[in-house]
Each structure stands twice: as structure tokens, then as C-alpha cells.
Amino acid sequence: MTKAFELPDKVAIVTGAGSGIGEASAQVLAGAGARVVVADLDLDNATRVAEQIDKDGGRALARRVDVADPASVTELVTGTVTEFGRLDIQVNNAGIMLRRPVLEISPEEFDQVLSVNLKGQLYGSQAAARVMEPGSSIVNTLSTIIDFSTAGTGSYAASKKGGEALIRTFAVELGPRGIRVNGVAPGWTESGITRGRHVNERGEFQQESFDQLAAKMTAVSPLGTVAEPIDSAYAVLYLASPAGRLLTGHVIRVNGGASMT
Structure with missing residues (x-):
């Protein structure tokens, strides 16, 4: 039965893969047998992730991409097809929160x-779909904020x-x-975005305020927990693999029950 989650000979692109959910998704897809293009605006981080995948026995390439630039996204996709001959999985994960x-x-x-969160997913899905064959999969990262918003997140909520x-x-x-084409909507997850909220004007990370918010988010979940990047990565694998062959137009909420829409 586990073969339904295997991705032998498949080729995947993951954007925003230099950290957080993108990094975990690239690692999980590679672990399932896919050749992965680790794409990120920060090429150094992308290279670090790709090298780790290679060390773990997978196969990965690091590429720089600006998902807000349709030409950059198209170059990423066409370069992937040139390198590997195909594209089976596109994970549009890159995002920012202001x-x-x-x-x-x-x-x-x-x-x-x-431009990053919404147009980036449009451009990535367009470029991928133009070269994909039947049986391919596109997975976009959203957020539980699609179900309820919070103060200060208007632009982020609108984009998601x-x-x-x-x-x-x-x-x-x-x-x-x-x-x-499906989506993953993570709940509150320890990542660069969430940790970035707790850096003061001197660039110092405020562990105490971070822990207080983590405790608050834990209390929202019926399971009494918050998400880790790997939790969303497993959902990405399910949607990208043959196991999810009848799912399209769906969004999996990886949030411990914080929202159940």
C-alpha cells in the first residue's frame, strides 16, 4: 500500500524551499523518490537544502527564483524540463507576511x-501546467487564515x-x-515567518514572546498542539502522489483542528 505514496522517476519543483515548509516538502518529496528542484529567492539557502538532500541519498538541484517575476518562474520551469525532461509536481510554496x-x-x-503570495502562485501554476502531462499535480501553500483572520494580517489574508x-x-x-490542483493550509507553524514576528529592532530574537504566542496557538487546537513544517510536507506528499489521485480543487487544513471548514 505504501507504493501509492512513492514518486519514482518523478520531477518536482518546490518554491520557497530554502527553509520552513518548503524545505520540509522538498526533503519529503525527495525521500519518496522524486528528483527535486529546490527553488528560492535565497540561492544560498536553496543550495544548503539541495546538498542535504543529496547527502541523504536523494537527488536535488538548487535554483534561484523570484516568484513575483513571471519570466523568472518560466525560466525555472523550462530549465527543469531541459535538465530532467519533464515536470510532474509543482509546489508553489513561497510566501511573505507583512x-x-x-x-x-x-x-x-x-x-x-x-505579487509574491498570489501572483507567484498564478505564475507558477501557469508555467507548470504548460509543460505538464496527465497525472501531474500542482500544490499551493495557503494558510488557515483563509478561515479566520487576525489583526494586522489584511494583505496576507487577502492573498491567501x-x-x-x-x-x-x-x-x-x-x-x-x-x-x-490542490492546496495545503497550514495552521500556526514554527517557521521563518512566525519567528520573524519576534525579532526586535536590534535583530534579537525574543524567545519569551515567541513561547507565549506558541502557547496561545496551542490552546486553539483541539489536539492541543501546533504544526511543524513536516506536517504540511506530508500533506503535500499525499496530494502530489498517486494516493491522492481523486483529489482536485481541495485544501487540506494542517492545523490540529483549529479550523474545520
């Missing part, structure tokens, strides 16, 4: 968040909710071609 009260969000900031709508539209349009 916290600001809604009355203070500037046009420039709003555009920046949507828009991403949910894109998933459904892509699923409808690409379904006849045998390409599945």
Missing part, C-alpha cells in the same frame, strides 16, 4: 504581498484567500487534461 493595521497598508506594500479561489479555477480548467 503585518500592518488595514488602515495603514500602503499600495506598495499590498502589491508586494500579492485569493489563492484558494485560484486553486479551484485551475482545478476546473486543468482537470480535463488530467492535472490535479
